Amino acid sequence: MEAKQIRVAASAPCTDPFGAISQRCLENVMDVLAEPNAHLIGVYGSNHELKHTLIEKVCRRVLRDKLFDRVLIVTASKKPDVKKTQEEVTCQLRLTFNYKSKHDVKKIQEDIAGQLGLTFNNKSKDKRAHKLIERLKIEQKILIILSDLHKELDLSKVGIPYGSHHTGCKILLTSTTEDLLSNHMHTQHNFNIGS
Template identity: 30%
Template sequence: MVKELIKTIEKSKLFDEIAMTEVSQDINYEKIQIQIAEVLGMEKKNDSLQGRAMQLLQRLSKGKRVLIVLDDVWDILDFECIGLPNLEHDKHCKILFTSREESVCQNMGCKVNFQVSVLSKDESWYLFREMVGEIADRPDINPIARDIANECGGLRRYCIMQWA
């Protein structure tokens, strides 16, 4: 779902660059930093968490309009530890993140929350089939594919945009 949103944002030309990373339940700040830096075409100059954070902060403060997408956030993130600018002062960098937990959104001081409704069984299957492709229609795979779609579908996720 986030990837579709990113495609739409890319077409709109609202941002010069868009960097996305999946955070997941076990927060790994190093992984987050490295993935963002790679998308932004940054050279790896620092091996320390603090060094990479400073490097990212400098890069994100250069004036380009950058959207940072943090997908699947389970707990409060330390933006300073990642190297993300203070959104109250930086008008060029924006952060969008998704979380299953509304409390995470509230505790991170989000400006705007968008609740994404639960997918119906049919919508879950359609989305699953779009991701997997026609192989999901094969008679030997279809029952298993539908079970997986039913198990995964309908997840409530919150899509949050923080605008300075």
């Protein structure tokens, strides 16, 4: 059964006058990550440093609190591509791959697979996506962070299962705009970390 989408946005940017991430914003993100039906969470704001710091704090907390067994961090690009995303996941899964990326989607696939220790051996994007889905489903509780998303990215083409396809997989997206997260990536919860 598909989770009901709920929109939550911080009423004011979650920053303090000194530029540090406020504890409230971090707590809001952590609370949502702990919700069983929240699978796609967005953080937006124009300050890259604040988003990066938030990602670091979230990673430390989820691993310390054992909320997830594994955390993968993938940096998207201005031109998100399935292969690029697959490459990043592959890298973090400790898998090997035997070719150079020409497309961003394949790079993302490689990065994810690498973090999982998965090997692609020059497979098509669709075959890579299928292999990633199979491998990610082995992980009971996994958080995938896709940072710096600039335009829509089809997560199914990358091979990232979530929601009813893999209830143990949650995705945290960061972007400069709420519009991309809400209207194009269809996040369930969004938080503004400020400018």
